[in-house]
Amino acid sequence: MQDQISRAEVVATSTPTSTLVHEDSTAKWFLVSSVTYFFIVGIVALVIAAKFVWPDLMGTVPALSYGRLRPLHVNGMLFGWLLAADMGLSYYLVPRLCGVKLWSEKLGLATAGLWNLIILGAVVSLLAGQNQGLEYAELPMPLDVAVVVAWIMFGINIFMTIAQRKYPAMYVSTWYIMGTIVWTAFVYLTGNFATLFTSGVNQANLNWMYVHNAVGLIFTPVGLALAYYFIPKASNSPLYSHKLSMVGFWSLAFVYVWTGAHHMIHGPISQWLQTISIAFSVMLLIPVWSAVYNFFATMRGQWQQLRDNVPLKFLMSGVVFYLLTCFQGPMHSLRSVNAIVSKTDWIPGHAHMAVLGAFSFFAVAGTYYALPRMFGKKLFSDALANWSYWLFMMGGLGFFVTLWLGGLWQGWQWNDWTIPFIDTVIALKPVWLVRFFSGVLMFAGIIAFAYNVLATALGTSSTEAAA
Amino acid sequence: MLHKADTSATWAVVGALGLFFIGGLLTTVVPPLVDTTWAKPFENSDPAKGPTGKLLPYTGLEKQGHAIYVREGCWYCHTQQTRTLLADTKRSGWRGVDSPVSTPDEFVFDAPHMFGTKRTGPDLSRVGGKYDEQWHRTHFRNPRDLVQGSIMPPYPWLVDNPQEFKAIVAYLQRLGRAKNWRPDGDFEK
Numbered sequence: 013m014q015d016q017i018s019r020a021e022v023v024a025t026s027t028p029t030s031t032l033v034h035e036d037s038t039a040k041w042f043l044v045s046s047v048t049y050f051f052i053v054g055i056v057a058l059v060i061a062a063k064f065v066w067p068d069l070m071g072t073v074p075a076l077s078y079g080r081l082r083p084l085h086v087n088g089m090l091f092g093w094l095l096a097a098d099m100g101l102s103y104y105l106v107p108r109l110c111g112v113k114l115w116s117e118k119l120g121l122a123t124a125g126l127w128n129l130i131i132l133g134a135v136v137s138l139l140a141g142q143n144q145g146l147e148y149a150e151l152p153m154p155l156d157v158a159v160v161v162a163w164i165m166f167g168i169n170i171f172m173t174i175a176q177r178k179y180p181a182m183y184v185s186t187w188y189i190m191g192t193i194v195w196t197a198f199v200y201l202t203g204n205f206a207t208l209f210t211s212g213v214n215q216a217n218l219n220w221m222y223v224h225n226a227v228g229l230i231f232t233p234v235g236l237a238l239a240y241y242f243i244p245k246a247s248n249s250p251l252y253s254h255k256l257s258m259v260g261f262w263s264l265a266f267v268y269v270w271t272g273a274h275h276m277i278h279g280p281i282s283q284w285l286q287t288i289s290i291a292f293s294v295m296l297l298i299p300v301w302s303a304v305y306n307f308f309a310t311m312r313g314q315w316q317q318l319r320d321n322v323p324l325k326f327l328m329s330g331v332v333f334y335l336l337t338c339f340q341g342p343m344h345s346l347r348s349v350n351a352i353v354s355k356t357d358w359i360p361g362h363a364h365m366a367v368l369g370a371f372s373f374f375a376v377a378g379t380y381y382a383l384p385r386m387f388g389k390k391l392f393s394d395a396l397a398n399w400s401y402w403l404f405m406m407g408g409l410g411f412f413v414t415l416w417l418g419g420l421w422q423g424w425q426w427n428d429w430t431i432p433f434i435d436t437v438i439a440l441k442p443v444w445l446v447r448f449f450s451g452v453l454m455f456a457g458i459i460a461f462a463y464n465v466l467a468t469a470l471g472t473s474s475t476e477a478a479a
Numbered sequence: 480m481l482h483k484a485d486t487s488a489t490w491a492v493v494g495a496l497g498l499f500f501i502g503g504l505l506t507t508v509v510p511p512l513v514d515t516t517w518a519k520p521f522e523n524s525d526p527a528k529g530p531t532g533k534l535l536p537y538t539g540l541e542k543q544g545h546a547i548y549v550r551e552g553c554w555y556c557h558t559q560q561t562r563t564l565l566a567d568t569k570r571s572g573w574r575g576v577d578s579p580v581s582t583p584d585e586f587v588f589d590a591p592h593m594f595g596t597k598r599t600g601p602d603l604s605r606v607g608g609k610y611d612e613q614w615h616r617t618h619f620r621n622p623r624d625l626v627q628g629s630i631m632p633p634y635p636w637l638v639d640n641p642q643e644f645k646a647i648v649a650y651l652q653r654l655g656r657a658k659n660w661r662p663d664g665d666f667e668k
Contacts, residue, residue, distance in 0.1 A: 064599075067623075067630040078632045079552020145549035145591030171488070180486045190488060191495045198499070202507065211590035213517045213583040214510075219592070221507050229499070258485075265495045269502035278562035279594065280581040282514045288506065351564055355598040426598075429569035433601045438628040 034107055036386040038120025038169075040469065042100025043379055043386075045128055047465045049092030054458045056085045061451045064444040075139040083150040084138045090148070090226070091159075092131040094367065097375040098234040099127070099166055102189050104382045105241045106170050109186050110177030115169050123165040130158050146215075148223045149203045156204040163200065167193040184257040188237035191265060195229040213281050221272035227366060228268040228296075235334075235371040236260075236303055238378045239327060243307055246323040246381055252309035256302050264299035267292050274345035277354060286347075293345035300338040307331045322397040323377040329405060330373030337366040352427065357440060358419025361412045368454070369408050376404070376461060383468055392467035400460035407453030410446060418443030514583070521584035521657050530579050534657035536588050544650025547643055549591060551634065558595035559604045559654065571605045571655075578605045579660050600631055605655035608666025615648050 063069050063078050070076040107114045114120060133155050143150045151159070170193060174186060203222020207215050244251050251257065270292035273285045308331070317324055340362050343349050353359065384391045391397060418440050425436040484491040511517045520534040537545065548554065561571040561581045571578035581604050586592060610618070617624055620638050622631040637643050656666070 063632065064630055067632055071633045072635055074551075074636050077551065077634075079550075079555060082552055082555045141550040143549055143552065145554070145593070147596065174488050182485065182488065182491070186488075187484070187491050187495070190491055194492055194496055195499055198496075198503065202503075206507075207591075211588060212586035212592055215590060216586075216592045216594050217510060218507055221503075262494070262498065266498040266502065269499055270506050272506060275596065276560075276594065278564055278567075279560045280562075280583045280586065282510060282517075282583075285506070285510050285514075292502070355558060355596065359597065426570070427564075427566045429566050433570065434626055434628055437599075437630060441628075441630075444630075 032111065032113065034104075034113060034386075035117050036104060036114075037117050038114060038124055039100045039103040039382070040386055041121060041124035042096050042103060042127070043383065044465070044469055045124065045131075046093050046096035046100060046375075047379070047462045049088060049096065049131060050458055051462045053085060053088030053092055054455045056081050056088060058448075058451050058455055060085055061444070061448045065441070065448050074141065080139055080141055080143075083143055084135060086148070087134055087138065087150055088131070089367065090231075091134070094231060094372055094375060095234075096127055096131075097379060098192075098231070098238070098371075099123075101238055101375065101378040101382060102166075102170060102234065104378075104386065105185060105237070106173050106189060109179075109183050109241070110173055111179050112173060112176050115172035115176065119165055119169050123162055123169070126158060126162045126165070130155055130162065133158070144204075144208075146203070146207055146219050146222075148226050149207065149219070151204075159200065159204075160197075163193070163197060167197070183240070184251070184254065184261065185237040185241040187261055188233040188240065191261070192230060192234040192237070195225070195233070195265075199225040199229050216276065217273060217281065217285070220275040221269070224272045224275065225269055228264075228271070231367065231371045232268070233264065235330075235374045238374040239303075239307060239331065239334075242323060242374070242378050242381055243310055243327050243331075246321060246327060246377070247311060247314045247317055249310055249314050252306050252312070256306045260299045260302040260306070263295075263302070267295045267299060271296065271345070274350075277345060277347060277350040290345045290347070293342045296338060296342055300335065304331055304335045320398075322394065322401055323381040325398075325401050326373045326377035326380070326404075329401075330370045330377065333365050333369030333373065333408075334371075337362060337370055340365075352423035353419055354423075356419035356422040356426070357415045357443065358423065361415030361419060364408070364415075365412045368404075369412065373404070376400075379461075379465060383465060387469060389468060389471070392464050392471055396460050396464045400457045400464065403453050403457030403460060407450045407455075407457055410450030410453065414443050414446045414450065418447075517583045518587060519584055520587045521582065523658075530658040530660045532657050532659040534585055534587060537653075538649070540646050540649045541653050543643075543646035544648070545589075545593075547637070547647045548593065548650060551637075554593045554595045555597060556599035556631070557601070557603045558598050559593045559602065560595070561602065561604045561655075567602065571602050573605065573609050573661075574665070576660065576662060578655070579658050581655075585655075585657050600629075603651070603654055605660065607652045607654040607656040608661070608668075611667040612648050614667075615651065616644065619644070619647075 060078055060081050074080065103114060103120055134151050137152050137155065138150060142152045144152060170189060174190065199222055202218055203226065207218045210218060240251065240257065271289045273281055273289035274293050277286050311328065318328060344353055344362070380391065380397055422436055422440055425431050425439065484494050522533045523529060523531050525531070561567045561578045563580050568577040568580060614625065616638055619634040621633045622629040637647055
């Protein structure tokens with residue numbers, strides 16, 4: 013019976029209801045601005061990768077030094093690009109899953125405006141060195157408050173839309189988006205406000221709870237919401253199992269939040285807390301494998317579609333990266349593995365596979381799929397979209413793989429303390445050079461993607477409605 | 480409950496938050512109540528129990544140095560923790576003496592904490608007293624003048640600002656010194 017619901021959902025949502033016309037102006041604004049930030053922050057990413065190879069590059073300008081640009085890169089990609097794109101796509105898919113219009117486009121547009129102000133404020137303050145000193149929570153207090161306000165505006169809009177829905181049974185993407193909204197609220201408050209009343213290890217513990225769950229309870233659930241929606245849509249196949257998606261959702265809700273302390277394995281934090289975080293990190297395999305199995309099973313008999321369906325290429329590669337990154341995570345938390353890879357260049361390799369390889373791929377796929385439908389135009393260029401896929405893929409793989417190999421090597425060297433530290437720096441130089449050129453490829457992918465999106469949005473050439 | 484959540488948004492949200500809060504509270508609010516060493520400044524006068532010493536609050540100058548360390552993002556490249564790994568105690572050690580392992584009671588006054596996640600440069604948890612002021616001046620002006628092959632960025636604007644330079648050095652010289660770990664206090668000034 014459960015499977016019938018899921019099938020009904022996909023059918024119901026793919027049948028165009030002639031009476032219901034989605035305005036989508038909020039979704040459009042979010043997507044177009046997020047893609048713009050993807051491009052701008054991509055430049056910052058290239059610069060900091062270059063600084064590893066040429067450390068004196070722009071070395072005398074404080075605002076352009078590594079320590080200022082790195083938080084801009086991280087915050088810009090996480091909040092300016094990825095979260096904004098995820099929000100934009102949520103504004104697109106929740107009304108469709110509910111069979112109603114978005115509750116308020118006006119509120120949505122105000123949210124988009126506020127979000128843009130936040131990102132611009134972040135650029136200025138981070139370059140000026142106004143940094144709260146906590147990872148992922150670098151933004152100064154006024155901007156934190158603005159984020160909370162914007163999030164409440166987003167939440168109200170989505171929940172009011174859900175409250176008015178026409179279909180009583182909710183598709184799994186809807187739960188994941190609801191989960192994202194409520195979990196994020198508490199995770200964000202912990203990381204950006206509760207931390208300010210604490211110090212030392214206590215503060216670090218809250219900080220890691222936030223950092224870990226910014227990925228685990230913000231980007232993961234909203235990313236999965238996109239995958240659960242766009243994989244069946246793009247492949248035109250019903251989701252394999254509704255029941256399995258419930259297992260994934262409820263285990264994610266329970267397991268993720270326990271793992272923050274695994275960022276301090278072997279560090280100055282209570283051993284029993286480290287052990288708890290390790291146990292729950294391993295349990296993360298349950299939500300991950302149940303979701304991934306569901307996606308693969310949905311594709312059964314449909315794999316040939318990957319040949320020329322660009323959104324599906326991004327989606328299924330994203331699923332593979334998700335599987336891999338979420339296998340690495342639990343493994344890193346094991347004390348023996350951690351002793352080698354922790355603090356090395358392996359870790360940025362892992363983090364980029366999660367945020368770029370998995371979650372950005374889902375958002376890019378969703379954008380390619382949704383954009384033509386929102387604008388009632390064809391995508392500007394399918395060939396360019398295919399190019400963007402291969403550029404992201406080659407750049408991404410080059411980036412991940414070289415950093416893993418380099419990080420592993422670095423970790424082994426560090427464990428032999430007769431090797432002077434500086435020799436372990438020099439040893440990694442070829443790795444950082446390859447990483448830079450992989451970054452160039454990824455940036456070319458961003459250009460292809462952003463150009464395609466903007467040309468579709470702004471262009472007037474093709475007005476033929478797609479689906 | 481799970482079945483109800485299928486058709487009721489309220490149930491879905493209550494369930495999702497309920498499960499979240501079990502782990503959320505048990506791993507954030509409870510640990511500092513159970514492990515009191517997180518909040519008690521280090522103090523030891525019995526050499527039999529390990530290095531002696533006392534953790535003092537930051538002076539005004541050190542605080543300013545800490546703020547500069549935060550502002551310039553030194554913490555993206557440097558950690559401040561000697562972990563419970565032999566290699567860490569060797570690498571953070573100096574002149575043949577191993578560094579004591581970092582303990583929570585050494586960091587009670589750190590806000591924001593600077594434990595760090597990435598070692599592009601060496602761990603700084605015991606850097607206090609390893610180098611003198613002149614070394615730091617040269618190193619900040621251009622790290623490659625002292626360490627061939629370094630990829631640390633140059634910080635000429637710190638050296639050119641006497642107040643800021645004094646502050647960042649005061650901060651660095653304090654790191655790891657609550658534990659008097661040198662056998663004969665052979666710290667550089």
